[in-house]
Amino acid sequence: GNSVTQMEGPVTLSEEAFLTINCTYTATGYPSLFWYVQYPGEGLQLLLKATKADDKGSNKGFEATYRKETTSFHLEKGSVQVSDSAVYFCALNTDKLIFGTGTRLQVFP
Amino acid sequence: EAQVTQNPRYLITVTGKKLTVTCSQNMNHEYMSWYRQDPGLGLRQIYYSMNVEVTDKGDVPEGYKVSRKEKRNFPLILESPSPNQTSLYFCASRTTFGRNYGYTFGSGTRLTVV
Numbered sequence: 001g002n003s004v005t006q007m008e009g010p011v012t013l014s015e016e017a018f019l020t021i022n023c024t025y026t027a028t029g030y031p032s033l034f035w036y037v038q039y040p041g042e043g044l045q046l047l048l049k050a051t052k053a054d055d056k057g058s059n060k061g062f063e064a065t066y067r068k069e070t071t072s073f074h075l076e077k078g079s080v081q082v083s084d085s086a087v088y089f090c091a092l093n094t095d096k097l098i099f100g101t102g103t104r105l106q107v108f109p
Numbered sequence: 110e111a112q113v114t115q116n117p118r119y120l121i122t123v124t125g126k127k128l129t130v131t132c133s134q135n136m137n138h139e140y141m142s143w144y145r146q147d148p149g150l151g152l153r154q155i156y157y158s159m160n161v162e163v164t165d166k167g168d169v170p171e172g173y174k175v176s177r178k179e180k181r182n183f184p185l186i187l188e189s190p191s192p193n194q195t196s197l198y199f200c201a202s203r204t205t206f207g208r209n210y211g212y213t214f215g216s217g218t219r220l221t222v223v
Contacts, residue, residue, distance in 0.1 A: 034211055043113075043199055044152075046211035089151065096167070097142075097201075097212055101151040 002027045006090050006100035013080055013107050021075040021103045023064075023090035031092040033057075033066050033073040038087040038102070047075075047088070080107045111136045115200050115215035122190055122222055130185045130218045132200030140203050141183040142167070142212070143175065145196040152199065158183055190222040 007022040025033065032051045036044040048057030053068035062077045073090060085107045090100040113134045122128055134141065142157040144167075154167030158177040172194055174186040183202075187194060197219050201212040 036211075036214075043214040043216040044201075044212075045214070049211055096154060096157065099144075099152040101149060 002092060002094060002098050004090050004092055004098055004100035006103050009104040011103060011105045015082055015107055015109050016079045019077040019080045021088055023073045023100060025071050025073065025092050027092055027094060029094055031094045034091045034093065035064055035075050036089040036091060044089065082107050082109055113200055113202055113213050113215040115218050118216065118218060120218060120220050124191055124222055125189045128187050128190060130198060132183045132215060133181050134202040136202060138202035138204050142201050143185050144199045144201065146199060147196050192222045195222050196220060
């Protein structure tokens with residue numbers, strides 16, 4: 001069946017460090033891929049998406065590229081801020097949305 | 110403002126006492142869904158609805174009921190809550206046409222069953 005695997009957290013970084021959160025997927029067909037972010041005490045917000053192979057989604061300095069050959073959709077940011085501290089979920093959508101287990105990011109000044 | 114509204118935000122109840130968590134969206138979305146979020150398990154789908162009067166089970170439907178009498182509302186019903194239903198619940202919606210569109214989520218309902 002379809003599934004999403006994310007790296008375990010927490011990921012702890014200093015402000016301005018480079019961020020990578022790994023995400024790989026297993027799916028039949030051609031899923032759309034998403035990153036959602038959950039700030040403390042809030043619901044999930046769509047961060048970025050990619051709908052086909054080689055698409056790059058970007059938003060708020062975050063980027064992720066849909067890599068069909070490696071079935072990956074890794075999230076990256078060149079310089080993180082304290083305000084980026086949150087839980088990040090990778091997800092795929094075919095006929096329904098399937099989430100990874102989430103990765104907590106903690107950024108310290 | 111386009112949004113999904115859940116109520117209540119926090120709820121503590123006792124085992125066996127029926128409860129309903131409401132969900133309403135103002136975007137005229139056809140598709141609505143309920144998820145529960147548990148540590149280490151991510152979000153798992155409980156039930157979903159493709160449109161009015163059309164509902165179906167997700168991955169973890171046991172102990173839950175839903176109804177979709179109107180397009181905007183999709184309540185989650187726990188007829189006899191148990192402690193293993195203590196969790197953080199999210200309602201979400203999207204337009205049916207185009208799986209490339211992201212979902213809009215509510216702010217969540219934290220339920221504790223004692």
